[in-house]
Amino acid sequence: MKTDCYKELPSGYREDKVVDAKNVRFGVIMNVVALVVTVATYLLVDLVFAGRLTISDLFRFDFSEGAGSRYVAEVLLPLVVLAVGMIVCIVLHELVHGAAYKILTKEKLTFGLTWSAAYCGVPNLFVGKKTALIAVLSPFVLFTTLFVVLVACVGNTPYGIAVKLIFAVHTGGCAGDLYDAALLLFRYRKGCLMNDDGLRQVFFVQDGQEARG
Numbered sequence: 001m002k003t004d005c006y007k008e009l010p011s012g013y014r015e016d017k018v019v020d021a022k023n024v025r026f027g028v029i030m031n032v033v034a035l036v037v038t039v040a041t042y043l044l045v046d047l048v049f050a051g052r053l054t055i056s057d058l059f060r061f062d063f064s065e066g067a068g069s070r071y072v073a074e075v076l077l078p079l080v081v082l083a084v085g086m087i088v089c090i091v092l093h094e095l096v097h098g099a100a101y102k103i104l105t106k107e108k109l110t111f112g113l114t115w116s117a118a119y120c121g122v123p124n125l126f127v128g129k130k131t132a133l134i135a136v137l138s139p140f141v142l143f144t145t146l147f148v149v150l151v152a153c154v155g156n157t158p159y160g161i162a163v164k165l166i167f168a169v170h171t172g173g174c175a176g177d178l179y180d181a182a183l184l185l186f187r188y189r190k191g192c193l194m195n196d197d198g199l200r201q202v203f204f205v206q207d208g209q210e211a212r213g
């Protein structure tokens, strides 16, 4: 086990903050933020890579001769790629959290899915700030890089629109991770311990330590 990870909360620490996706108010707010981030990401990616909004291309289909096979290639298959891609992306996102936690802590992981979030955590461990940051941010960093390369490769084809939509939804889905990362970076500048069961992150600081340091 890494030196900044503990099986039990070391003495001298107290609970400072709980981020709980099971909490209805927090879950709803996080999903609204996710939606806003999704739309903003799509607009930004489209403007950067295409210089215009390309999503309307999907609805501007020319039903002239030979439309049947073109409809399959230009609309139906990209929609299948979109649907399957979203599911694969959610699974891979959680596996990347899991891989980071596994490599850094060697501990047993939990995975799951609820109405508000898919999740992965290490419920029986208190991890230090560096381990927590790497674990919460690794899917965002990895997939954002991958999607930028993919969008650049696929271009403005119907598949490109599907990839851009998955990119946007993934970035929106990282809202909770980015919130945790922001807490770790800005609220816990002096360090902290985090217990993460996947849905609920509890942050601990040392007695006498002001959270905002």
Ligand SMILES: [Zn+2]
Residues within 6 Å of the ligand: 093, 097, 139, 174, 177
């Ligand atoms: Zn995540």
